[in-house]
Amino acid sequence: MSHSFRRREFLATLGKSGAALAAGSWLGSVGYAQTSRAAARTVINQRLSRADLDRRLLGAVLEHLGRAIYTGVYEPESPLADRNGFRTDVIEQVKGMAVPIMRYPGGNFVSGYNWLDGVGPKNQRPTVLERAWNSLETNQFGTNDFMDWCKLVNTEPLLGFNLGTGTPEQAVAYVEYCNVDKGTKWSELRRSHGYEQPHNVRYWCMGNEMDGPWQMGHMPAREYGRIARDCAQQIRVIDEKLQLIACGSSNTNMPTYLVWDREVLEECYDQVDGISLHNYYGNTPPLSGNSTARYLAMNLDMERQILEIGAVCDYVQGLQKSPKRLWLSFDEWNVWYRARSGPHVDGKRAFAPRLLEEVYNLEDALLVGGFLNTLLRQSERVRVGCLAQIINVIAPLVTNETSVLRQSIYYPYAWALKYARGRVLDLQVQAETYPIVAGDLQPDFARNDQVPFVDVVATLDPQNGQVCLLMLNRDLEGERELVLEWRNPTPTRVLACETLTGADVKAFNTFEQPQVVAPRALAPPAAGPSMTFKLPPRSYSVAHIATS
Ligand code: AHR
Numbered sequence: 389m390s391h392s393f394r395r396r397e398f399l400a401t402l403g404k405s406g407a408a409l410a411a412g413s414w415l416g417s418v419g420y421a422q423t424s425r426a427a428a429r430t431v432i433n434q435r436l437s438r439a440d441l442d443r444r445l446l447g448a449v450l451e452h453l454g455r456a457i458y459t460g461v462y463e464p465e466s467p468l469a470d471r472n473g474f475r476t477d478v479i480e481q482v483k484g485m486a487v488p489i490m491r492y493p494g495g496n497f498v499s500g501y502n503w504l505d506g507v508g509p510k511n512q513r514p515t516v517l518e519r520a521w522n523s524l525e526t527n528q529f530g531t532n533d534f535m536d537w538c539k540l541v542n543t544e545p546l547l548g549f550n551l552g553t554g555t556p557e558q559a560v561a562y563v564e565y566c567n568v569d570k571g572t573k574w575s576e577l578r579r580s581h582g583y584e585q586p587h588n589v590r591y592w593c594m595g596n597e598m599d600g601p602w603q604m605g606h607m608p609a610r611e612y613g614r615i616a617r618d619c620a621q622q623i624r625v626i627d628e629k630l631q632l633i634a635c636g637s638s639n640t641n642m643p644t645y646l647v648w649d650r651e652v653l654e655e656c657y658d659q660v661d662g663i664s665l666h667n668y669y670g671n672t673p674p675l676s677g678n679s680t681a682r683y684l685a686m687n688l689d690m691e692r693q694i695l696e697i698g699a700v701c702d703y704v705q706g707l708q709k710s711p712k713r714l715w716l717s718f719d720e721w722n723v724w725y726r727a728r729s730g731p732h733v734d735g736k737r738a739f740a741p742r743l744l745e746e747v748y749n750l751e752d753a754l755l756v757g758g759f760l761n762t763l764l765r766q767s768e769r770v771r772v773g774c775l776a777q778i779i780n781v782i783a784p785l786v787t788n789e790t791s792v793l794r795q796s797i798y799y800p801y802a803w804a805l806k807y808a809r810g811r812v813l814d815l816q817v818q819a820e821t822y823p824i825v826a827g828d829l830q831p832d833f834a835r836n837d838q839v840p841f842v843d844v845v846a847t848l849d850p851q852n853g854q855v856c857l858l859m860l861n862r863d864l865e866g867e868r869e870l871v872l873e874w875r876n877p878t879p880t881r882v883l884a885c886e887t888l889t890g891a892d893v894k895a896f897n898t899f900e901q902p903q904v905v906a907p908r909a910l911a912p913p914a915a916g917p918s919m920t921f922k923l924p925p926r927s928y929s930v931a932h933i934a935t936s
Pocket of ligand 1: 451494495496497596597720776777
């Protein structure tokens with residue numbers, strides 16, 4: 389389907405509905421103070437789809453960091469623990485979310501990790517000084533424990549190996565330990581540890597953030613690329629079909645951003661399947677000028693990063709005349725800016741210290757919703773995505789001794805997990821915009837742009853015809869209408885419709901008041917060929933719709 393056809397079709401539909409949009413022509417002067425608001429509009433047509441959704445796009449991270457593993461996932465002394473020492477309340481929450489893939493064991497942690505310390509009899513596992521976060525690591529939870537936990541929460545493992553302080557030989561041995569059936573040194577070691585069946589881990593991260601000077605074993609791009617290629621080539625002997633992810637740039641502010649990715653791929657393109665992207669965002673003076681309006685546009689910065697890294701991949705593909713097109717693994721993303729320095733990142737040689745315990749408010753949740761929209765929109769290119777992280781550390785879930793708290797960001801993530809299925813539709817959304825200005829923001833966030841007030845994505849599950857709509861209203865002052873013109877299929881019933889909103893974008897949940905930022909019902913329009921959603925100001929909403 390050509391773009392011009394889609395546009396003609398779209399305009400025809402708008403014509404039928406009598407819409408007269410002048411978005412962009414007058415908004416610059418009206419900006420945020422406007423009082424009359426034109427509805428955003430889009431057409432739903434199942435013949436126009438962007439990609440089949442690989443649900444691995446909606447994964448998360450579990451790192452040996454702070455209280456993520458110890459007192460998060462694993463706490464044998466707790467009355468809430470099962471016989472393996474796993475917190476049953478956490479299992480229930482994570483399983484209930486249906487997280488499709490979990491990246492483990494790090495993060496920065498992996499670059500100093502000796503995987504052998506974490507396998508075998510627990511009483512023989514060493515306590516070591518963990519150097520990424522200056523913490524004590526008892527190794528009472530390791531790879532096999534993680535695999536057991538993955539089964540309990542019904543998620544797929546995404547394992548990383550150490551290319552920081554570790555050697556290719558140790559990395560390949562780890563793959564052999566996990567995946568070879570039997571009859572070799574490392575597979576027999578696994579079997580001697582009580583795991584007769586191989587774990588069959590399909591997706592592997594080859595190190596973590598190796599472009600970062602903070603990373604143990606940090607090295608120049610070409611050196612990393614050559615090592616990654618060597619590892620990959622050896623791993624292909626074990627199983628040529630494994631999905632191998634090279635380390636891309638750690639964020640868009642790195643001095644080597646894009647150059648790192650190009651040089652790494654020039655060394656290892658033929659041996660890898662994907663490249664990683666990471667980024668963390670915040671409502672800070674350098675990133676947003678402390679402006680919530682600018683902050684809520686940051687998923688468009690994520691979108692630009694995806695397009696830029698994708699372009700580097702395509703450039704190297706062209707250079708190498710390779711038939712293979714790489715996919716992207718956005719395997720660390722989140723809001724993270726308050727608990728990011730000083731005592732928040734220094735474990736002071738303690739066991740399970742409180743690190744990176746970011747408290748998330750409403751505006752963070754709205755932006756996380758925006759990130760999910762961006763990932764879904766770009767799911768043709770981004771196959772794997774991981775919210776960093778899942779529990780206690782920059783996380784939607786937080787434990788205390790007796791319970792689990794859902795932070796504000798839990799809700800948009802849980803909605804996407806629950807409802808986004810099937811195909812991501814190609815929506816052409818017409819919406820009024822507001823301006824953002826570069827000013828003196830950090831260069832990678834300094835952009836003059838027009839940002840749509842309404843950001844919406846839709847999926848359609850061909851199995852059952854159900855449609856999921858995820859709708860962000862960035863308008864801080866007023867309700868926004870979203871008009872959906874249904875071409876095909878026809879909506880028959882609204883199965884669910886909820887919104888996350890509130891008067892105070894800085895509001896957050898606590899164990900004492902866990903429902904301050906929580907979904908409430910949103911009155912849905914009647915199902916029909918034209919449906920108008922009324923999106924509250926400062927909101928992220930979901931609708932789940934049956935169709936015929
Ligand atoms: O997720 C927290 C940390 O952020 C990870 O360990 C690291 O990869 C990134 O810098």
